[in-house]
Amino acid sequence: MLQVMDRPLHPNLARIAAAYDDVMTDFRAGRIPPAEARRRVLTLIARDDNGLEWSIDPDTGGWQYRNQFGEMTSANPPAYGVAGFTPADLGGGRGDDPRVRLYEVDQDALRSAGQLRGSTSITENTVGHRPSVRGVRRSALIGLIVLLVGALLVVTLLGAL
Numbered sequence: 670m671l672q673v674m675d676r677p678l679h680p681n682l683a684r685i686a687a688a689y690d691d692v693m694t695d696f697r698a699g700r701i702p703p704a705e706a707r708r709r710v711l712t713l714i715a716r717d718d719n720g721l722e723w724s725i726d727p728d729t730g731g732w733q734y735r736n737q738f739g740e741m742t743s744a745n746p747p748a749y750g751v752a753g754f755t756p757a758d759l760g761g762g763r764g765d766d767p768r769v770r771l772y773e774v775d776q777d778a779l780r781s782a783g784q785l786r787g788s789t790s791i792t793e794n795t796v797g798h799r800p801s802v803r804g805v806r807r808s809a810l811i812g813l814i815v816l817l818v819g820a821l822l823v824v825t826l827l828g829a830l
Contacts, residue, residue, distance in 0.1 A: 677748050677749070678746055678747075678748060679715075679717050679718070679723075679746060679747045679748065679749060679750035680750060680751070680752035680753075681715035681716060681717065681723075681750065681752060681753050682715050682717065682723050682732075682746050682747070684715060685713040685714070685715045685723070685724070685725065686725070688709075688713050689710060689713055689725050689730075692706055692709045692710055692713075693706070706727075707727045710725060710727040711724070711727055713725055715753075716753070717746070717747045717750055718747070718750040718751055719747075721734045721735065722734060722735040723746055724741070726741070726743070729743075731743050732744060732745065732746045734746075
């Protein structure tokens with residue numbers, strides 16, 4: 670059974686909590702067998718604003734998230750966040766296709782200064798444009814020349830002292 674929360678939930682997690690309640694209602698009423706209830710609960714997955722994947726443990730009803738090692742870890746879920754789109758929001762259907770999952774990406778967080786997140790992002794390159802090998806070689810050659818000139822200056826200055 671889902672643990673009673675004394676605080677609000679992230680909107681994406683509130684959706685799966687409501688779906689969990691529906692599954693448990695059907696199970697308690699005898700409309701679905703235990704194996705089907707467990708299978709449905711295992712499909713209830715959502716992401717928070719940090720990109721963590723959250724689900725409800727079918728054995729305990731407690732919240733769990735997938736940690737950096739890929740293991741499910743019990744924890745208190747976030748209480749705030751921005752609601753992401755569901756397949757039903759975009760397609761007009763019920764959104765019950767388990768093969769479809771949408772994830773929201775916070776583009777500003779990817780470009781945050783001073784952190785490793787987004788450090789490989791290339792914002793000035795256009796789609797389909799690849800730098801030429803000649804341009805890369807020319808840049809490497811210029812860098813090597815600058816390095817050699819700098820080293821020559823240092824040796825000259827040290828020799829003058």
